[in-house]
Amino acid sequence: MKSFLAFLIAMGIIVTLSDAVCWRKMHKPEEDKNGCMINGKVYPFGHIERTEDCYTCNCSEDGVECCSLAHTPVAFDEKKCKVVFNKERCDYDVVQKDDPSKECFVYSRVG
Structure with a gap:
């Protein structure tokens, strides 16, 4: 039981220390309505598994949210x-x- 409790505490610390590099950008009214502009390239709406700059993203008509794939x-x-x-x-x-x-x-x- 003690080892299970120690495991739970360790996992809690690891999750707390994790530092996912994510960002979000809302679309401006004049921006392209065919997808999301990410570092100069337009990606279609939907899930983007991997961009050229090593991000995974979700692109919608409202904006784009991306997280780095690198650790x-x-x-x-x-x-x-x-x-x-x-x-x-x-x-x-x-x-x-x-x-x-x-x-x-x-x-x-x-x-």
């Missing part, structure tokens, strides 16, 4: 490692500064 690393060896954005996977790679072909261990991510 930002926040705990890793910053002296030996660096963060590199991988646009193919819509995520961040953490690699050694001296040898970028080697990955570094990441303790936690947010997003």
Whole structure:
């Protein structure tokens, strides 16, 4: 029972610390009525699984709401490692500064 309670507390802390990068934009009356403009590209109304800039969005006639697909690393060896954005996977790679072909261990991510 104690381990279950500890698990619930840990999950509550993790959810509280999560930091999803989301934004919302309402349409102006003069804007395109055929979809949503996201970073210079018009997307059709409905759910957008993945934009060119690694967001998942919902586009409606009222506006657009998007959240980042990438999870930002926040705990890793910053002296030996660096963060590199991988646009193919819509995520961040953490690699050694001296040898970028080697990955570094990441303790936690947010997003």
